Amino acid sequence: MSEFDVWRRTTRWLSDNRWQIICANPPGGTAGHYQRCRIPRKDARGGDEVDITAYRNGVLALFECKSKLSHSLRENARSECDKDKLARILRTNPFEQLRLFLNFAHGIEIHPQGVAIGCLAVEECDQTVPSDIVIVLSTRVSGVDVLNRAELFE
């Protein structure tokens, strides 16, 4: 399954499970049916792109999609892996700041009480699952499984 397939499967699963998809960037292209996910960044031009941003019941979830977990944990040209990128975004943008920004950018109303989490969506867990980030397993067979902190998705 390609990165696009993981992204597509995850967005579909979120929609089917009453998550509101606020914005979503498919890998490598322009999506005709979603707003772009770009979070401003003070120390770099252009900001951070996140694959999917979704909200339900006080949980604001930021997803990065890859076909394998090892790809999500591999450093890119900026010496940062997806896991670290999400951690940095959440560290520099607390929930309240993200809530206000998403309201400004996309006109989405998010309840002031809530939590922002980072999630890695993958098809294959080929490495030890890190404990400090939610892993979402997107497979052909069972659809989508949340491997840790599943209570956030119930």
Added chain:
Amino acid sequence: MLRVWYDAKAEVHPETSWTSLSKYCRSAPLKSLNSCTFTKVLALNSLDRHDVIIADDNEPILTIEQTNTVPSGHNLPQRFAKLIRSAEMGVPSIFYFQEFSRHSYSDKTLRFLNPRVLLAQFRMEILFDTTCLAAIWPTDPRTSSYRTDSMAHAELAKLVDAIIKAHQTGQALKDVALVQKCRNNMIRMINHYGAQYTRSNEWQEFFPSGYLWARDYTARPIDPPDSCRLVDTKPYLEKMWGKIEGRMRRNRKTEFLLSRPKSVVFAATTTKSGTGPEHPYPGHLAMLDILYARRGPTIGERFFNLICELPMHLEQYKTSTLDNTTGLRILNEICDLVVLDDAIVASGIVRTVSAGAVLAQLSDAS
């Protein structure tokens, strides 16, 4: 057999694009350009990769370039090189973008399209006798951003279907009602946004009524941006040679350049790593070439020399050229001359006039 070739699957997948609304494309196989073996389809990507190519086996019918970025500044012109290759090969193209919108993440100011893009498309129609259309991705009036609802791309899908049908029935595209409607809308946008442009002093001096092909339909001139200067060729070349080597050499290449009294000079910047031109510049220069310099369909047919000033060193330029980066590939094909920090390099048609590409070089540059 009709196939839809793509660069990124998201741009053609029925769940994320317009293809589900197209009678012809929703049932056509979606194929990655990486797996393509059809020579004419591949040839369309020799300058830059197309987003979408619709082809009947080895016969490309239509190319589509689509973007949801705000339509101002470089955002549209940077994609122009691929439209040129499509027109050169006689393949109709659709450029799909918004007429106006705002950035979702910075301020709420509306950005409007750059009418030079539409003028350059019309100019291409004349130069290459090919249909070059701009279709509008609708803006949501509530959010001032692009529409994402399921019917947002219905107009694009109808236009695509009309062009495929015309191809199959042998109807001329100029007689297709949706194509005419699209062209009328392009004229409306040129007139509307062209009126907001002020003149460039440099161009006004040389073209008091505006450059022939760069005027709206009420004859108001639309000059190039400030990054694009019109200079006298001889003093400019002497000055550049003076900076690098001293006196300008006279040879077949420089004589060729001097045969055009005026030159269009475009100042580009390099990427942070300094390995090539920053992404928007080569495509933008390709658009300016079509609109302000060309007098015929080939790169040898220009009123003015096309010169790009690129602040990088010769050694890095050579390395990046061998790496075949998209930006330098475009510059090396379309420009007449690339002026680097420490060298002057012939490119495009000038390179073929006689042997040797480096025309001038700082003595300490290896």
